Each structure stands twice: as structure tokens, then as C-alpha cells.
Amino acid sequence: MNDVRPAPATPGKGSRYLFMVLLGLVIGAAGTAYLMRMWLGKPDSYDHAVMQLMGTKNGHLNEALRANRCSASDALPALQTMRALANEIEPAFADLRDDARFVQHAGQLRARLDAAIATPPQDCAALKQTAARLKDACEACHRDFGH
Ligand code: HEC
Missing domain, CATH: 1.20.120.10 (Cytochrome c/b562)
Structure with a gap:
């Protein structure tokens, strides 16, 4: 009952991590689309x-x-x-x-x-x-x- 571990911090970190991963994916996709447009499509x-x-x-x-x-x-x-x-x-x-x-x-x-x-x-x-x-x-x- 006397648990002193900072349990609330864990979900916070977890969602921030998830956010960074998603951000990375979005930046990666945008960068790829930009290069494709530069060199292929447009x-x-x-x-x-x-x-x-x-x-x-x-x-x-x-x-x-x-x-x-x-x-x-x-x-x-x-x-x-x-x-x-x-x-x-x-x-x-x-x-x-x-x-x-x-x-x-x-x-x-x-x-x-x-x-x-x-x-x-x-x-x-x-x-x-x-x-x-x-x-x-x-x-x-x-x-x-x-x-
Ligand atoms: C008849 C016109 C013309 C001649 C001749 C010309 N250019 Fe250009 N060049 C342009 C124009 C217009 C731009 C701007 C392109 C833009 O921003 O849309 C440009 C842009 C550039 C750029 C920037 C590339 C980029 O991504 O926009 C480079 C590098 C370049 N020229 C190199 C050269 C070299 C080297 C020569 C000669 C061997 C040359 N150009 C001759 C019209 C010319």
C-alpha cells in the first residue's frame, strides 16, 4: 500500500515516446514525398x-x-x-x-x-x-x- 514509485510519470514518458515515433514517421514521410516530387513527379x-x-x-x-x-x-x-x-x-x-x-x-x-x-x-x-x-x-x- 505504501508504494512510492512515481507511477504517474511512466504513462507520460510513454506517450511522449509514442509522439516522437509518430513525429519521426510524419517527418520521414513528408521528406520522402518532397524528394519524390523534386525528382520524379512534378x-x-x-x-x-x-x-x-x-x-x-x-x-x-x-x-x-x-x-x-x-x-x-x-x-x-x-x-x-x-x-x-x-x-x-x-x-x-x-x-x-x-x-x-x-x-x-x-x-x-x-x-x-x-x-x-x-x-x-x-x-x-x-x-x-x-x-x-x-x-x-x-x-x-x-x-x-x-x-
Ligand atoms: C537561357 C537562360 C539560362 C542559361 C543560359 C543558364 N541558366 Fe542556369 N538558370 C536559369 C534560370 C531561369 C534559373 C532559375 C531557376 C528557378 O529558380 O526556377 C537558373 C538556375 C540555375 C541554377 C540553380 C538551380 C536550381 O535548383 O534552381 C544553377 C546551378 C544554374 N542555373 C547553373 C547554370 C550554369 C552552370 C549555366 C551555364 C553553363 C547556366 N545555368 C545557364 C537560366 C539559365
């Missing part, structure tokens, strides 16, 4: 996907430059991938593809990539110049249309 996430890949490939060029890997065969794969991605700029940006300036910026990037692929950089000085010209084409569009 069609308007395609613009981000194209630009993120563009950024990644551009980063590879800059990494090659920093690592002194500046032969044509070092640069060409990234340049070709970026050229293919550049074809996707207008399809990806449904709300901008009828804007003449937007199309002009995209065309400028494609022209610079075409030139770089036709005459691939053979050394680091040339790759540096190529990277700067591409960066300039990216930024010209971002200045007008990016956030």
Missing part, C-alpha cells in the same frame, strides 16, 4: 534538374582546371553533356521559352559550347578561357531571368 521541377546538372558539369570543368587536367579529352565529356543539356533549356522553362531574350541567352550558350567542342581546349590557358566564356553566358541569362 513536371515543373525539370527546370531545376536541368540547371543543377548544368551546374554540376560546369563544376567538373572547373575542378579539372584546378587539378591541371586540361587536355581536350578531359574537357570534352563535360562540354558535350552541357551541350546536350543546353538543348533542354527551353523545354524545361515552359514559362520563359517564348521570351526572345531568354532564347537568345540559351542560343548564346549553345554557340559557345559548339565553338568549344569544335576547337577543344588543349591546355589550361585555353580551358580557363573556355570556362570563363561559358560562365559569362550562364551569368548573362541568370542576370535577366534567375533569382
Whole structure:
């Protein structure tokens, strides 16, 4: 009859634990849904996907430059991938593809990539110049249309 154990505390802890588990499940489900929407379902996430890949490939060029890997065969794969991605700029940006300036910026990037692929950089000085010209084409569009 003289039980001094703090019995009431146990159910409190138990329900808090249950709450944390449920919270974890909800956060997990929300996170998964968010990622699925980003990468799979939502069609308007395609613009981000194209630009993120563009950024990644551009980063590879800059990494090659920093690592002194500046032969044509070092640069060409990234340049070709970026050229293919550049074809996707207008399809990806449904709300901008009828804007003449937007199309002009995209065309400028494609022209610079075409030139770089036709005459691939053979050394680091040339790759540096190529990277700067591409960066300039990216930024010209971002200045007008990016956030
Ligand atoms: C013709 C226009 C245009 C060109 C050219 C362009 N971009 Fe973009 N980029 C955009 C727009 C518009 C956004 C903003 C996207 C948004 O927030 O919906 C963007 C966003 C980005 C982002 C952020 C990605 C994200 O999740 O929103 C990166 C990274 C990026 N661009 C990289 C590049 C690189 C690298 C190049 C050049 C090799 C480039 N872009 C060329 C229009 C362009």
C-alpha cells in the first residue's frame, strides 16, 4: 500500500515516446514525398534538374582546371553533356521559352559550347578561357531571368 514509485510519470514518458515515433514517421514521410516530387513527379521541377546538372558539369570543368587536367579529352565529356543539356533549356522553362531574350541567352550558350567542342581546349590557358566564356553566358541569362 505504501508504494512510492512515481507511477504517474511512466504513462507520460510513454506517450511522449509514442509522439516522437509518430513525429519521426510524419517527418520521414513528408521528406520522402518532397524528394519524390523534386525528382520524379512534378513536371515543373525539370527546370531545376536541368540547371543543377548544368551546374554540376560546369563544376567538373572547373575542378579539372584546378587539378591541371586540361587536355581536350578531359574537357570534352563535360562540354558535350552541357551541350546536350543546353538543348533542354527551353523545354524545361515552359514559362520563359517564348521570351526572345531568354532564347537568345540559351542560343548564346549553345554557340559557345559548339565553338568549344569544335576547337577543344588543349591546355589550361585555353580551358580557363573556355570556362570563363561559358560562365559569362550562364551569368548573362541568370542576370535577366534567375533569382
Ligand atoms: C537561357 C537562360 C539560362 C542559361 C543560359 C543558364 N541558366 Fe542556369 N538558370 C536559369 C534560370 C531561369 C534559373 C532559375 C531557376 C528557378 O529558380 O526556377 C537558373 C538556375 C540555375 C541554377 C540553380 C538551380 C536550381 O535548383 O534552381 C544553377 C546551378 C544554374 N542555373 C547553373 C547554370 C550554369 C552552370 C549555366 C551555364 C553553363 C547556366 N545555368 C545557364 C537560366 C539559365
